Amino acid sequence: MKEQEKHKWHYLASRYFDRTISREELDEMLRMTAEEEAIPGVTALMQEQWEAAKHPEAGSQVDWDAKYRRLMEDASAISPFEQEKTPVRRMWLKRFIAAAVLLIVAGTGIWLITARMGQQKTSYQHIETPAGPDILPGTNGAILTLGNGSRIVLDSAGSGVLAMQGGSEVVQGESGVKYNGRETQVQEIIFNTVQTPRGRQFRLVLADGTAVWLNAASSIRFPTAFHGGERRVEISGEAYFEVAQQQGSSFIVACRGMEVRVLGTHFNVQAYEDEAAMETTLLEGSVKVTAAGQERTLKPGEQSLVSEGREIKIQHEVNTDAIMAWKNGYFSFDQTNLYAVMRQLARWYDVEIEYEGRIPDRRFGGEISRNSKASEVLRILEESSVHFRIEDKKIIVMP
Numbered sequence: 001m002k003e004q005e006k007h008k009w010h011y012l013a014s015r016y017f018d019r020t021i022s023r024e025e026l027d028e029m030l031r032m033t034a035e036e037e038a039i040p041g042v043t044a045l046m047q048e049q050w051e052a053a054k055h056p057e058a059g060s061q062v063d064w065d066a067k068y069r070r071l072m073e074d075a076s077a078i079s080p081f082e083q084e085k086t087p088v089r090r091m092w093l094k095r096f097i098a099a100a101v102l103l104i105v106a107g108t109g110i111w112l113i114t115a116r117m118g119q120q121k122t123s124y125q126h127i128e129t130p131a132g133p134d135i136l137p138g139t140n141g142a143i144l145t146l147g148n149g150s151r152i153v154l155d156s157a158g159s160g161v162l163a164m165q166g167g168s169e170v171v172q173g174e175s176g177v178k179y180n181g182r183e184t185q186v187q188e189i190i191f192n193t194v195q196t197p198r199g200r201q202f203r204l205v206l207a208d209g210t211a212v213w214l215n216a217a218s219s220i221r222f223p224t225a226f227h228g229g230e231r232r233v234e235i236s237g238e239a240y241f242e243v244a245q246q247q248g249s250s251f252i253v254a255c256r257g258m259e260v261r262v263l264g265t266h267f268n269v270q271a272y273e274d275e276a277a278m279e280t281t282l283l284e285g286s287v288k289v290t291a292a293g294q295e296r297t298l299k300p301g302e303q304s305l306v307s308e309g310r311e312i313k314i315q316h317e318v319n320t321d322a323i324m325a326w327k328n329g330y331f332s333f334d335q336t337n338l339y340a341v342m343r344q345l346a347r348w349y350d351v352e353i354e355y356e357g358r359i360p361d362r363r364f365g366g367e368i369s370r371n372s373k374a375s376e377v378l379r380i381l382e383e384s385s386v387h388f389r390i391e392d393k394k395i396i397v398m399p
Contacts, residue, residue: 134374135393138348142197145194147165179205194214199349207224208226210243212240215237215239215270217347221234229249240327241269255278258278260290262285280304336363350393364384
């Protein structure tokens, strides 16, 4: 399914979940699902669920969870489907079927929020919000530290040439900052740092053409021009890379004792200090992860996990759409526990998180736009019997 078709499918799915989808739109959604899926019964089950939603009395006793599980068990036994689809593609499609068939997994505390926040109804009244302004979402912005230690706040720096650094022009445009290397005899290596505070994210293009997206509360230190057979950068927090190929020059990302070595590829590295493990997720190409004297090579759709002082673990067929959600403008939760959810919100909304009382064990699944105000996100999360209170720049979690 092409990217444009994915967005259309997401839009139709959001209207499906909201019960605002028209008959014609439902037919289109079912057609797209039937064409993409070689799993018998998917469209029929979606149709059945839709009819039950229009007539609750007829579908109140239906165990949709059991129906879905049986459908997936049957699908796993279909060898042609398994052979035709790559692992990443298979897993992405199955997750889309799950979103289409299951609205809520009752009794587990896992809630599907597949509709983007702009489409979601938010009529819940539990959250206690202050009378003043709401907490606004993060935005684009960063701080650039030049080789001489001077700092430029990129949020308000305007467009055009910001500085000359080691033979490279530092140029800011609408899509971020770009380092334009120029022919020069200067061999001095000058390092710059781009740092995103909490509540900011940013894109930059390095002198070799590699594009880097920084999530909130992250940083990258890099040379303004690359020399020799190695291109090395250091990061903290989370960054997504689209590495420019350069024959004979490997690209290395270093963070907290771990190295990721590539020749040309797309991958994401998450190395926040308050997370249990550093994650490297490969979308395209090949990377080699080195940590604690070990080396592991990743294939597309795989993820390495490195915790302090432990071996490298490999996860297969990860949900790469969920991993890349932050770059694409939304939160994506996949059975994510409450504390992990709140850490993401803390970084993006630049807030402190406090917990009061005994907090229930809740896990969440689905998508919410990162353009939503904090209260809008919390109203959705409150559907899982957790409550929140906003006080200035603080979110208090309550049972």
